[in-house]
Amino acid sequence: MNKLASFELSLNIFEKLRQLIHKKAGISMSDAKRSLVAGRLRKRLVALNLDGYDDYFHYLKKDELAGTGEMQRFIDLLTTNETWFFREEKHFKFLKKQTKDCPVSQTVNVWSAASSSGEEPYSIAMTLADSMGLSSPWQILGTDISTEILTTARKGIYMKSKIKGLSTPLKRKYMLNGVRTDEDYLAIVPELKKKLQFKHFNSAKTGEPKYFDKLTAKNNFL
């Protein structure tokens, strides 16, 4: 039998792993998520040449002291990053209404607290660019616990066939067509991209990201 197929996640170790992800990221996993957890972690067991999920759990516990980065990989693997442009339509209508009559000099800061691969904060940016203009002093902070997904968000490049929720006029206005080997992709225009910052932040920990101080006064947050 191949090694991948032979791994079995016992109830006991699943319980330990789900307590760990809850402690680290505030993520709750129901009993039904046992096979999902097993599937997402399986390749790590092979990559680390471990004999089973119990070994992996001990490896993670050691990482808490040694800091090899495995805990972050564990978090990256267990977060669900599903998102799309203008996913919560009502929120964007509300944002447009709130900002359309803002004076051009008004500073507006928006925090997308689980920004995933960037579709949500870029949708906020398109909304603000339409209602306030690109030269007004608004800016957006996108934060997420997954370092891997933040890399995608920072790039702001999306595969055309996977883009969901974005109208053709907005694509034309705020995205650039890839050429030659990149023809299957669209990229956020630089003028919009420079209005965003992406940072690693765990929302399950109390307090606001320290980057907020640099952004400007708290009472300007929407």
Ligand SMILES: C[S@@+](CC[C@H](N)C(=O)[O-])C[C@H]1O[C@@H](n2cnc3c(N)ncnc32)[C@H](O)[C@@H]1O
């Ligand atoms: C389903 S996506 C939602 C993305 C976007 N906000 C949307 O509504 O389209 C959930 C995101 O939350 C992030 N996440 C989960 N726990 C987190 C935590 N404790 N701190 C920060 N981000 C977290 C995940 O990494 C994932 O990218």
